[in-house]
Amino acid sequence: MPSIKDNIVSQKEDAVVIKVENISKKFSRSLKKSMIYGITDITKNIFGQSSNSDKLRKGEFWAVNDVSFELKKGECLGIIGPNGAGKTTLLSMLNGIYMPDKGKISLYGKTGALIAVGAGFHPMLTGRENIYINGAILGMSKEEIDEKFETIIEFADIGDFLDMPVKNYSSGMFVRLGFSVAVHCEPDILLIDEILSVGDLRFRYKCARKMQQILSKTSIVFVSHNLRRISRICDRVLLLNEGAIVCEGPPDIVIAEYMNQFMDLEVAQNDVLIKTAIEGIKGFDAYLVTENGRKTRELEFGKSFSLNIFIKSEKTFSDVVIVASIITSEGILATIINSDGSEFKEIKVGENWIKCQVIDPRLNPNNYKIRMKLETRLGTALLRSDLGYFRVKHGKKKNKEIKASIYSEKVTWDVL
Amino acid sequence: MVSQNKLLCYITKPVVRLMDEHKPTIYEPDRSIKQGYIALWKEIFRDMKESSWLIRQLFLRDFKAQYSQSLLGFFWAFIIPLATLGTFIVLRSSGIFTGGDIMVPYVIYALLGLTFWQLFAMGIIQSTNSLVSAGSMIRKINFPRESLVFASFGNAIFSFLLQMIIVFILFGVYGFIPHWKFVVFPLMAIPLLLLTCGLGFIFSIINGVIRDLGRLLTLGLTFILFITPIAYERPDTGFVSMLAGINPLYYLSVAPRDIALTGTLSHPLGYFISCSISILVFFFCWIIFHLTETRIAERI
Numbered sequence: 001m002p003s004i005k006d007n008i009v010s011q012k013e014d015a016v017v018i019k020v021e022n023i024s025k026k027f028s029r030s031l032k033k034s035m036i037y038g039i040t041d042i043t044k045n046i047f048g049q050s051s052n053s054d055k056l057r058k059g060e061f062w063a064v065n066d067v068s069f070e071l072k073k074g075e076c077l078g079i080i081g082p083n084g085a086g087k088t089t090l091l092s093m094l095n096g097i098y099m100p101d102k103g104k105i106s107l108y109g110k111t112g113a114l115i116a117v118g119a120g121f122h123p124m125l126t127g128r129e130n131i132y133i134n135g136a137i138l139g140m141s142k143e144e145i146d147e148k149f150e151t152i153i154e155f156a157d158i159g160d161f162l163d164m165p166v167k168n169y170s171s172g173m174f175v176r177l178g179f180s181v182a183v184h185c186e187p188d189i190l191l192i193d194e195i196l197s198v199g200d201l202r203f204r205y206k207c208a209r210k211m212q213q214i215l216s217k218t219s220i221v222f223v224s225h226n227l228r229r230i231s232r233i234c235d236r237v238l239l240l241n242e243g244a245i246v247c248e249g250p251p252d253i254v255i256a257e258y259m260n261q262f263m264d265l266e267v268a269q270n271d272v273l274i275k276t277a278i279e280g281i282k283g284f285d286a287y288l289v290t291e292n293g294r295k296t297r298e299l300e301f302g303k304s305f306s307l308n309i310f311i312k313s314e315k316t317f318s319d320v321v322i323v324a325s326i327i328t329s330e331g332i333l334a335t336i337i338n339s340d341g342s343e344f345k346e347i348k349v350g351e352n353w354i355k356c357q358v359i360d361p362r363l364n365p366n367n368y369k370i371r372m373k374l375e376t377r378l379g380t381a382l383l384r385s386d387l388g389y390f391r392v393k394h395g396k397k398k399n400k401e402i403k404a405s406i407y408s409e410k411v412t413w414d415v416l
Numbered sequence: 417m418v419s420q421n422k423l424l425c426y427i428t429k430p431v432v433r434l435m436d437e438h439k440p441t442i443y444e445p446d447r448s449i450k451q452g453y454i455a456l457w458k459e460i461f462r463d464m465k466e467s468s469w470l471i472r473q474l475f476l477r478d479f480k481a482q483y484s485q486s487l488l489g490f491f492w493a494f495i496i497p498l499a500t501l502g503t504f505i506v507l508r509s510s511g512i513f514t515g516g517d518i519m520v521p522y523v524i525y526a527l528l529g530l531t532f533w534q535l536f537a538m539g540i541i542q543s544t545n546s547l548v549s550a551g552s553m554i555r556k557i558n559f560p561r562e563s564l565v566f567a568s569f570g571n572a573i574f575s576f577l578l579q580m581i582i583v584f585i586l587f588g589v590y591g592f593i594p595h596w597k598f599v600v601f602p603l604m605a606i607p608l609l610l611l612t613c614g615l616g617f618i619f620s621i622i623n624g625v626i627r628d629l630g631r632l633l634t635l636g637l638t639f640i641l642f643i644t645p646i647a648y649e650r651p652d653t654g655f656v657s658m659l660a661g662i663n664p665l666y667y668l669s670v671a672p673r674d675i676a677l678t679g680t681l682s683h684p685l686g687y688f689i690s691c692s693i694s695i696l697v698f699f700f701c702w703i704i705f706h707l708t709e710t711r712i713a714e715r716i
Binding site for chain 2: 116
C-alpha cells in the first residue's frame with residue numbers, strides 16, 4: 001500500500017549520507033617519532049594553533065591519499081584492494097576513530113560498525129551482562145537493549161551459555177554474540193570490515209539473510225577480499241591501492257580491473273612464455289572471440305565462444321595436445337578443455353593458428369582466467385598470454401545457474 | 417535468487433527516518449579550532465549527557481569482573497585501605513613517629529585522613545590506566561572516551577563509601593561523637609574528586625602515549641603519602657611542612673577531618689585555594705582530553 005510517506009522516502013532516495021572530500025591520513029613509520037609528533041600536535045591544538053597536518057614530516061607516509069566519494073541513501077559501496085591499500089584506515093576514519101589529516105567527511109545519520117565484533121566484551125562476565133555493556137558502548141540506550149534483548153539472544157543462538165562467562169565460549173559463539181549485538185543497533189550507515197564469514201554454516205546463512213534485510217534500509221560501506229560477495233551485495237565498488245583510488249564503478253568492471261592489475265602481475269611481466277620445457281616454441285598468444293567474431297573479455301552466459309590460439313615455433317612437433325584450464329577468481333577449477341583426439345595434432349615451423357570453439361559453455365556468471373599447457377612427447381610447456389581475466393555476465397534473459405561439471409564442454413578444434 | 421531477494425526487500429522497504437532532520441557529523445583536521453570553545457563545551461556536555469548510562473555500564477563491568485573470580489570479593493575494597501591504616505598504626509606504636517596533640521584515638525584520626533587519601537590514590541591509578549586497558553575497544557569502536565575515565569572512579573568511590581562505614585563503626589567502638597558539621601564530610605570529597613579526575617584525564621592520555629607513567633605512579637604515590645602529613649601531625653618546620661604547605665592534596669585530605677573533629681578549618685585559605693585549583697584543573701584537563709582523544713586511538 002503506497003502511502004504519502006513512502007513517496008517522500010522515495011524522493012529522498014538520492015539524499016547523500018556520506019560525503020568524503022579529498023581526505024588523507026598519514027602515519028609514522030616509527031613508534032617513537034609518532035609519540036613525539038603526537039605530543040607536538042596536541043600541544044599546538046591546546047593553544048589554538050593548527051597542527052599543519054596536511055604536510056608530511058620525516059618518517060611519515062600517506063596511508064590514505066586524497067580520497068573522495070559519495071554514498072547515497074540505501075546504496076552499498078564496496079572497497080577492495082590489496083593488503084595495505086588503506087581500506088581499513090579509510091573505514092576507521094568514517095567510523096570517527098581516526099581524524100583525517102586533510103579533507104573532510106560529512107555523515108548524515110547514525111553510524112554503526114561491524115568491524116571487530118565482540119570488542120569490549122569482558123571475558124569474566126556472562127553473555128547476558130556483556131550484551132548490555134556492549135550495547136551501551138555501541139550507543140544503544142537501556143530501553144533499546146531491553147526491547148531488542150530477546151531478538152539478540154535468539155539471533156546469536158547461544159542457548160544455555162547466555163549466563164556463563166564469555167571466556168568459556170567457543171570462538172564461534174563469541175563472535176556470534178558480538179555480531180548479534182552489533183547488527184541490532186540499526187544504524188543509518190553501516191561500516192563492515194570482512195567479518196561476515198564467521199560462525200558455522202547455519203549462522204552464516206542467518207547472517208546472509210540478516211544482511212539482505214539490512215541492505216534494504218541502510219547505506220553500507222563494505223570492505224572485503226571476498227570478491228564474489230562484493231559483486232553480489234554492492235552497487236558500486238572502489239578500488240584502492242597505496243592509499244589512493246585506482247578506479248570506481250560497477251562491481252564487475254572494477255573487480256575485473258582489480259584482478260587484471262593485481263592478481264596476475266607475473267603475467268604482465270612475461271607476456272609470452274613463463275616457463276618452457278620445450279625448446280623451439282618462440283611465441284604464444286591467445287584471446288577470446290565471440291560468436292560474431294569480435295575479440296572480447298566479456299562473454300554472455302550460455303553463448304558459445306571461441307578461444308583463438310597462436311603459436312610460433314622453430315621446430316615441428318607432432319602428437320601435441322593443448323590443455324586449457326578455466327579457473328574462477330576464487331581459484332576453483334571450473335572446467336578443462338583439451339585437444340586430445342581432435343583434428344589438431346601437430347605444430348609446424350612458423351606461425352600456427354588454432355581455433356577452439358566452445359559450443360555449449362557451462363561457465364556460470366563469474367570472473368575467470370585461463371591456464372594453458374602444451375603437452376608434447378618432449379615435455380610440457382606452460383603457455384601464458386596477456387589474456388588475463390575474462391568475465392561471464394548474465395544474459396538478457398534470467399538464467400538459472402548451471403551445475404558445471406568438468407569435461408562437460410562441447411568443443412571443436414580447428415587449425416586455421 | 418539473491419537478486420530477487422534484494423528486489424523483494426526493496427519493494428517492502430519500511431519508512432526510514434529522513435536524513436535532513438539530523439545535523440551531519442563532520443570529521444576534519446583541527447575541527448576544534450574552527451568550532452571555537454563554546455561549541456566545544458556544548459559538545460562535551462551533550463556527550464556527557466548521552467553517555468551517563470554507558471558510564472554506569474562500564475563501571476559495573478569492571479566492578480563485577482574484578483570480584484567475580486575472587487574468594488573475598490568486595491572485601492578487598494576494605495582490606496587495602498585497612499592495610500595502609502595498619503602500617504601507620506604499627507609505625508606509630510613502635511615510636512617511629514609520634515603524633516602531636518590529637519584529641520581522638522589515633523585510629524580514628526588516621527582513618528579520617530586516609531579515607532580521603534585513598535580516594536585520590538585509587539582514583540588516580542585506575543583512571544591513568546583506564547584508556548590503555550581498554551585499548552582494543554578504543555581502536556575499534558567510536559564512543560565518548562571520557563566515559564572510560566569517569567567509570568574508572570567507580571571503584572574508588574565505592575571503596576570510599578565502605579570506609580565511611582568503618583569510620584562509623586570506630587566512632588561507635590570508641591564512643592566518639594563527631595562535631596555536627598560532620599554531615600558535610602562526604603560532600604567534601606567533591607573538590608578532591610574533581611582534582612583527581614582532572615589529573616586522571618591528563619595522566620590517562622600521557623600513559624596512552626608514554627607507558628612509563630603508569631609504573632611511575634604506583635611507585636610515586638607511596639612516597640607522596642609518606643611525605644604528606646595526613647596520617648600524622650604536620651610538623652611546625654622543615655621540608656615536609658614546607659611541601660605540605662604547597663600541596664593541595666594535603667589541604668583537601670585534612671580539611672574534612674578538621675570539620676569532623678573540631679567543626680572548623682585549620683587552614684581555611686589553603687583549603688579555599690586548593691578547591692579553586694581543583695575546579696580549574698578539572699575543566700582545563702577535561703577540554704584537553706576532549707581535544708586530544710581523537711589522536712589517542714592511533715597511538716594506544
